[in-house]
Amino acid sequence: MATQGRRPAGRAGKGSPVRRNRAAPAQRFPPPKPPKKTAKVVFDAPDRESEEPRTFRLGVVPGATPGKWIDAWKQRMPHVPLELVPVEVADQRAALDDLDAALVRLPLTDETLHVITLYDEVxxxxxxxxxxxxxxxxxxxxxxxxxxxxxxxxxxxxxxxxxxxxxxxxxxxxxxxxxxxxxxxxxxxxxxxxxxxxxxxxxxxxxxxxxxxTSTVALVWRRDHTTPDVETFIGIVRGRTSNSSR
Missing domain, CATH: 3.40.190.10 (Periplasmic binding protein-like II)
Structure with a gap:
């Protein structure tokens, strides 16, 4: 037959060398271009005004216990010292003229004062x-x-x-x-x-x-002296955190 002795196309015979695919040459990429330098923009912020040194003066009548509120103040307002000022019940209204706020015993009737009732003592x-x-x-x-x-x-x-x-x-x-x-x-x-x-x-x-x-203890301050420090102390007494809104 005419096809006798021929090997099928595409099939290597025994002992014939096997053709291997040559590895493709590695592709070379150009190095990345450095980023363009942009001009640095500097905003000239105004210098923050430093707070004036001050002390928060808190009057306290005998027997009142502001300890936990004082501790909270020291943590929240470490830059403002708190001074405790002993106040006698008979003199508590007059003492308020020289204080930021005071823990007093009611009754204390005065339209020029803000009063927050805190607790009653037996x-x-x-x-x-x-x-x-x-x-x-x-x-x-x-x-x-x-x-x-x-x-x-x-x-x-x-x-x-x-x-x-x-x-x-x-x-x-x-x-x-x-x-x-x-x-x-x-x-x-x-x-x-x-x-x-x-x-x-x-x-x-x-x-x-x-x-x-009973004896009622209250936080009192002058209406014309509602400062940010007073508001901070009010928030502490009411249990507000530093992130709470008023």
Whole structure:
């Protein structure tokens, strides 16, 4: 046959060299062109005016506890020192003229002031550890009949009607003076609980007066003195964070 002895096209016979594809030559790319330099634009921002050194003066009546608010102020306003100014209840309105704000005891009626009520304190009876009144866990006004009840000159509670109570025969005393007098068994004194704790002694104890008047502590500042610092302190007292909107 005419095709005898021929090998099929495209098929290598035994022992025939195998043709391998030659590797394609590597493509060469030109190096990247450096980016064009653009002119740097500088905006001349005005220098920030430095704040004037200042101090936030906070008045505090005896027994008020602003500790947590002071800590928050130090974290939020480290560049503005806070000065605590002790204020007596009898002088708290006059003291506000020289303060940024104050923690006071109500009532304090004055149309020139802003007032934010904070909390109420319960009243307690402070007596000598030998007083028979301490036999009870709680007292009522009726239990005080026949007792010598001292009314301090810096009384934070105001007058209390106690039927059958006896008036002291000695001159009126301050709270700080009335406590040791009560310890001597010469009478009792009714105070907000925080004040009783401030003047705590080993020879006196206190009992809750369940039907006595409460003492309201408030944050107060002058209407004509609502500064950014005052607003910051108000926000702290109300629990607002530094990111909260007013």
């Amino acid at each position: 009243p307690v009876v402070v007596a000598s550890i030998d007083s028979h009144l301490l036999a009870a866990d709680e007292l009522t006004i009726a239990d005080l009949a026949g007792e010598i009840v001292m009314v301090p000159t810096d009384d934070p509670l105001g007058p209390i009607d106690i039927p059958g109570a006896l008036a002291p025969t000695f001159a009126p005393l301050t709270v700080a003076e009335a406590i040791p007098t009560a310890a001597a068994g010469t009478g009792i004194v009714i105070l907000p609980m925080s004040l009783a704790r401030v003047h705590h002694r080993k020879d006196v104890r206190h009992r809750l007066l369940v039907d006595g008047p």
